Structure formats: C-alpha cells, structure tokens
Amino acid sequence: MKIAIVCYPTVGGSGIVATELAYNLASFGNIVHLVSYSPPFRFNKYNENIFFHNVPITNYPLFEFPMYTISIAAKLAEIVESENIEIIHCHYAIPHTISGIIAKEIVNKFSKVKVVTTLHGTDVTLVGKQENFRKIVQYALNKTDAITCVSEFLYQSTIREFSPNKPIEVIPNFVDTNEYKRQSNxxxxxxxxxxxxxxxxxxxxxxxxxxxxxxxxxxxxxxxxxxxxxxxxxxxxxxxxxxxxxxxxxxxxxxxxxxxxxxxxxxxxxxxxxxxxxxxxxxxxxxxxxxxxxxxxxxxxxxxxxxxxxxxxxxxxxxxxxxxxxxxxxxxxxxxxxxxxxxxxxxxxxxxxxFDSRIITEKYLNLYLSLINGSIL
Known part of the structure; x- marks a missing residue:
C-alpha cells in the first residue's frame, strides 16, 4: 500500500503517534510518505520505505498570515499524483483533514484516494468546541472517508459534539514494547x-x-x-x-x-x-x-x-x-x-x-484495506 501521513511535527501525542505509525506501516512493507512543515519530533531513524516531504509555507505580501492549510493541500495533491497514493491519513482534524479533502478533490478525476482522519483529543475537546471552528470541524468529519478516535472517551465526545454522518472506529494509541522496556542503568x-x-x-x-x-x-x-x-x-x-x-x-x-x-x-x-x-x-x-x-x-x-x-x-x-x-x-x-x-x-x-504497536498497526491496515476495497462506503 502507498500511504501519505500528514501531522504536526511538534512534541505531542498526535505527531508522535503519526510518526511511529509510519515506521510500523513501513515495517509491514508499505510505502509511507510523511508530510509536514518540518521533520516530526520522533522522525529520527532511517527506513527505506519512508519518505519525508517538507511543506513550504508561502509568505506573500498580500497575505497577512501564512497559508498553511492550502500549502498542505497542494503538497498532498502533488504526492498523490506522482506517487499513486491510496490513503491520505490526517492526524488532527484542523487543518489537516481539510487539506486532505481539498487534495482529494483536486485529483478526483484520476485518483480514488481515500482520506482517513484520526482524532487525538484537543481537536475535538478544545479547538472543535470553539464556536468559530465548530462548523468547519463538523464539515471535515462529514467529508472524510473514515474517522478513528484514540479512546472511547474521545469517541463519546465526538458523537456528542458533532454527530458525524459515518461510523467511528476506536483505535487506541500504542507503544513499541520492544523499544519501551525497562533497562537497568x-x-x-x-x-x-x-x-x-x-x-x-x-x-x-x-x-x-x-x-x-x-x-x-x-x-x-x-x-x-x-x-x-x-x-x-x-x-x-x-x-x-x-x-x-x-x-x-x-x-x-x-x-x-x-x-x-x-x-x-x-x-x-x-x-x-x-x-x-x-x-x-x-x-x-x-x-x-x-x-x-x-x-x-x-x-x-x-x-x-x-x-x-x-x-x-x-x-x-x-x-x-x-x-x-x-x-x-x-x-x-x-x-x-x-x-x-x-x-x-x-x-x-x-x-x-x-497496546503493542503491531496489534494497533494491524487495525489501521485493516481499515485502509476496507476503504480501498470498497467495504466501507
């Protein structure tokens, strides 16, 4: 499978999980393209199946603020077209899912790429609750092809706040238990x-x-x-x-x-x-x-x-x-x-x-395959 993962590069659960997921997907033989505005915090090991794409943020005098959402969308569309990406996996609803949806629309004449959104917490519990963001978060959740939440708590919060028009799968965060084990020192x-x-x-x-x-x-x-x-x-x-x-x-x-x-x-x-x-x-x-x-x-x-x-x-x-x-x-x-x-x-x-990484990675792979094969509509 060919997968694009878009995430924030900064220290925090969503970026760490997205990066570790990339490594695990690559270990299963998949080709993974990491997309962000700088290398993610945990992206520190070489893997021949992982490619990093830096998103250039255009600073044009006409625009007071950098156009991050549009820049991500443009980069994703470029990668989908050039690399035949099958899945765009967006970590954090705003703005990444919006960028993924725009990219999908740009390439829809020649690509059947699917967009997966993983909600990590504050994109629903804090950002999404702000009145000026509520409708755009709801739009993102209704337009994405699949939604996952990292906990049952977040699942319930998402249903209560946004009532998306599609099922949500709970796929928890994970740890590589071979790496994260106690070492006497x-x-x-x-x-x-x-x-x-x-x-x-x-x-x-x-x-x-x-x-x-x-x-x-x-x-x-x-x-x-x-x-x-x-x-x-x-x-x-x-x-x-x-x-x-x-x-x-x-x-x-x-x-x-x-x-x-x-x-x-x-x-x-x-x-x-x-x-x-x-x-x-x-x-x-x-x-x-x-x-x-x-x-x-x-x-x-x-x-x-x-x-x-x-x-x-x-x-x-x-x-x-x-x-x-x-x-x-x-x-x-x-x-x-x-x-x-x-x-x-x-x-x-x-x-x-x-919560071992291999167990959880298989859950994501099964979701991707269901989307590609059309068993999730």
Whole structure:
C-alpha cells in the first residue's frame, strides 16, 4: 500500500503517534510518505520505505498570515499524483483533514484516494468546541472517508459534539514494547538521585492543559515525607511559570528541568513513579510509555486515561485538582516497594497485551484495506 501521513511535527501525542505509525506501516512493507512543515519530533531513524516531504509555507505580501492549510493541500495533491497514493491519513482534524479533502478533490478525476482522519483529543475537546471552528470541524468529519478516535472517551465526545454522518472506529494509541522496556542503568540513576531517594517523572509539552504546576505542588508534598527527586521533561508555554514555582517552593535542588529529550526510555527506566496532571487527555500517550517501562502512573481521572490506568491495579486515579490526594496516593506507592513492584508488572502487562504497536498497526491496515476495497462506503 502507498500511504501519505500528514501531522504536526511538534512534541505531542498526535505527531508522535503519526510518526511511529509510519515506521510500523513501513515495517509491514508499505510505502509511507510523511508530510509536514518540518521533520516530526520522533522522525529520527532511517527506513527505506519512508519518505519525508517538507511543506513550504508561502509568505506573500498580500497575505497577512501564512497559508498553511492550502500549502498542505497542494503538497498532498502533488504526492498523490506522482506517487499513486491510496490513503491520505490526517492526524488532527484542523487543518489537516481539510487539506486532505481539498487534495482529494483536486485529483478526483484520476485518483480514488481515500482520506482517513484520526482524532487525538484537543481537536475535538478544545479547538472543535470553539464556536468559530465548530462548523468547519463538523464539515471535515462529514467529508472524510473514515474517522478513528484514540479512546472511547474521545469517541463519546465526538458523537456528542458533532454527530458525524459515518461510523467511528476506536483505535487506541500504542507503544513499541520492544523499544519501551525497562533497562537497568544504575550509573545514570545515580546522576539524578542518591540510592535511598525515589525518582518521580513527568513528561509533557508544558501547555496550560497539562497543569504542570500541579506536578510541582504534588512533589512539594511528597518530598516532605519521602526522600525523592523530580524529573521534568518537556518544554512549552508554561515552562517559566513552572520554573518560578520551583524556586518559590524552595525545590530547586530537588527538581531536574531537562527540557525536550529524545532518550525517553532511559529516563523512564530510572524512574519509580510517573505523575500526570492533565485537565483533559484524549488518550495520554506519555502515561502509556511510562507503563511500558514498568513505571506506575498516578494521575487525574480525566479523558481516556481510565481506559488503561486501572485504579488500584497498575496505578491510581484521583479527582481532577485534588493535589493532596494525588500526593497521598504517590506516597502510598513510594513507601511500599512490594505494592509498587506489583503495579509496575501489571502496567507492563496491560501495555503488552492491549497496546503493542503491531496489534494497533494491524487495525489501521485493516481499515485502509476496507476503504480501498470498497467495504466501507
């Protein structure tokens, strides 16, 4: 099969999943064309079946803002025509699905290319709810040939908000469990913490919706009872606010601010606990990656997280905004090595059984084939 995947290149679940999907599809022998305005964050390994297409954003004096949507559409139409693309897979409804639909219309006289839209979360829960975007999101969902959502939560949200005119398939996010597995590295661990200290980690893009200050406030409570260090991985709009809060709470000597990192497995492998404080999560890929590396997750019970973080089995779920309970549950795990180890083993089992990359990639391949063969109309 020949597939074009369009995504945002920045750090975040949608871009990461799109890029990892490209690698997995290529490993099945498919030809994949990645399309974005710069190489995606996780696009860092050569594969002879993957080709990257940079989208030039035209800056013409007549137009006050760059024409991103049109530029993507033009590039997609060009690739469909030159490479005989069968599937355009758009990650994030706005603007990528609109671009995919325009490209399909441009080439419809000589191509039967199909457009697949994968919804990741904020394209429905935040962007799509804005009144000035609602109708264009609904148009995109009604015009695309197939829709997938990364969680049951997002599926329900999409039905409730937009009532698309076609079925939606839930295909969750995934992890390469052969890559994301715990690796013993005592030397690296000692660089971040003493032997008697626990390591807590948080990974995100530091946007407002991630509520990273809640992580810092939670750690402030934890470290008063448990000798521990906090590793914060990522960067974004709230980075300065987080940094100032760390100083204000006198935690500078106990918190590592690492910024964006690519060696996530190494950092997860030295960690004892993953804390996630998002206000909403379409899925929660960072938590799944942590669990694959046998790191139990303590998080707010929001969005799609409860679909793989099982309270009292492989992690803890607490009500949104309850920092004290978040800290207490974290302390409960960090104090009890037997319980934490049990959660860690269960976390890994959950990911391997239900969210391994090969299992999920086959679901996408089956969807593509159904579209090409006409069994989805």
């Amino acid at each position: 005592p030397k690296l661990r000692r660089k971040f913490a003493d032997d008697e200290e626990k390591i807590i980690i948080h990974i995100s893009n530091f946007r407002k919706v991630k509520r990273v200050p809640d992580v810092v406030q939670t750690f402030s409570l934890i470290q008063k009872q448990i000798p521990s260090r906090l590793i914060l991985v990522g960067d974004g709009p709230d980075f300065s606010e987080v940094e100032n809060l760390i100083i204000k709470l006198n935690l500078k000597d106990k918190v590592w601010l690492l910024g964006e990192q690519t060696s996530i497995v190494e950092l997860l492998s030295i960690s004892d606990l993953f804390i996630l404080t998002s206000e909403t999560e379409g899925f929660g890929l960072a938590a799944l990656e942590a669990m694959s590396c046998e790191v139990p997750v303590v998080c707010y019970n929001v969005g799609g997280l409860s679909e793989f973080v099982f309270d009292g089995i492989n992690g803890f779920l607490v009500p949104l905004g309850n920092i004290e309970l978040l800290a207490n549950k974290s302390i409960e795990l960090l104090r009890n090595d037997t319980l934490r180890q049990s959660f860690a083993i269960n976390a890994r089992k959950t990911v391997v059984k239900n």
